[in-house]
Amino acid sequence: MATSTRKPVALVTGGGSGIGRATAVRFAELGYSCVVADIDEQSAKETLGMLQTPGIAVQVDVTMATSVEAMVTAAVQHFGRIDCAFNGAGFEGSYAKIVDHPEEVFDRVMALNAKGVWLCLKYEIAQMLQQEPVVSDPARWADKPDLCRFRGVRGSIVNASSILGLSGFQYNSPYCASKWAVLGITETAAVEYAKDGIRVNAVCPGLTATPMLDRFKEKCPPALRELLDPESYPFGRLAAPEEIAEAVCWLCSDACPFTTGEHLKITGGV
Numbered sequence: 353m354a355t356s357t358r359k360p361v362a363l364v365t366g367g368g369s370g371i372g373r374a375t376a377v378r379f380a381e382l383g384y385s386c387v388v389a390d391i392d393e394q395s396a397k398e399t400l401g402m403l404q405t406p407g408i409a410v411q412v413d414v415t416m417a418t419s420v421e422a423m424v425t426a427a428v429q430h431f432g433r434i435d436c437a438f439n440g441a442g443f444e445g446s447y448a449k450i451v452d453h454p455e456e457v458f459d460r461v462m463a464l465n466a467k468g469v470w471l472c473l474k475y476e477i478a479q480m481l482q483q484e485p486v487v488s489d490p491a492r493w494a495d496k497p498d499l500c501r502f503r504g505v506r507g508s509i510v511n512a513s514s515i516l517g518l519s520g521f522q523y524n525s526p527y528c529a530s531k532w533a534v535l536g537i538t539e540t541a542a543v544e545y546a547k548d549g550i551r552v553n554a555v556c557p558g559l560t561a562t563p564m565l566d567r568f569k570e571k572c573p574p575a576l577r578e579l580l581d582p583e584s585y586p587f588g589r590l591a592a593p594e595e596i597a598e599a600v601c602w603l604c605s606d607a608c609p610f611t612t613g614e615h616l617k618i619t620g621g622v
């Protein structure tokens with residue numbers, strides 16, 4: 353089992369915008385080297401320009417296995433390993449009741465939000481399995497040999513689900529289906545790879561001020577408009593992407609070594 357003083361490496365998909373961008377920025381503030389991956393390479397490069405630690409921008413389409421595999425290869429070629437990953441790339445789809453919802457929207461949303469997460473896990477975990485387990489703070493665990501035996505970590509992954517992965521939501525069935533699927537994939541991966549020293553968790557944000565929310569406002573059917581009033585929320589406001597990023601980085605960190613297969617609801621009390 354290795355100990356290390358090198359900078360840990362974080363990979364973020366959807367890193368060019370919103371929650372993904374805020375997560376890459378927070379990882380960098382915490383000292384991680386970052387792989388910022390997005391289908392929009394220019395936005396990934398813009399995020400890279402905000403980071404104070406080493407990083408690379410990678411163009412990826414998370415719906416395509418070859419593209420996801422190339423992203424992981426690029427990360428490993430540059431930094432040697434992947435300690436943490438946030439699978440944040442996602443798309444809100446469109447708003448209509450099921451009878452009126454185009455089938456191709458269901459397929460596109462599931463391909464990006466559900467299959468995209470599954471593909472990222474597939475290649476990220478394959479890489480992590482090849483990595484030497486690391487104990488980042490051995491002195492802290494020296495007097496607990498039983499715990500220490502299990503402290504080697506090959507990697508930690510967080511997937512983007514949503515409050516809509518925990519409930520139904522009228523007019524948005526494809527998105528709900530995809531975010532419930534993310535939780536099933538997360539829990540399955542967690543139990544499959546716990547003994548390998550890989551943790552897999554999910555975050556379930558409520559409405560968060562990002563470009564996705566701006567699009568939601570534009571497409572929002574009248575029946576849902578009251579949901580956009582910040583005053584209707586317990587804090588009287590929506591979440592900032594930085595508040596979701598903080599939770600992602602905590603779940604990825606060594607602060608919660610026994611936490612896996614969990615989803616953290618970050619909704620400001622909703």
Ligand SMILES: NC(=O)c1ccc[n+]([C@@H]2O[C@H](COP(=O)([O-])OP(=O)(O)OC[C@H]3O[C@@H](n4cnc5c(N)ncnc54)[C@H](O)[C@@H]3O)[C@@H](O)[C@H]2O)c1
Nearest residue numbers: 366368369370371391413414441442512514559560562564
């Ligand atoms: N904003 C919210 O209110 C909210 C709430 C709950 C969950 N989420 C989830 O959090 C995640 C981030 O959302 P956001 O609000 O930051 O969205 P966003 O639209 O600001 O960012 C999403 C990013 O994903 C990228 N992307 C889209 N398709 C891609 C693909 N095929 N391959 C790689 N990258 C691709 C986009 O270019 C964009 O940079 C999403 O999974 C979203 O479903 C968001």
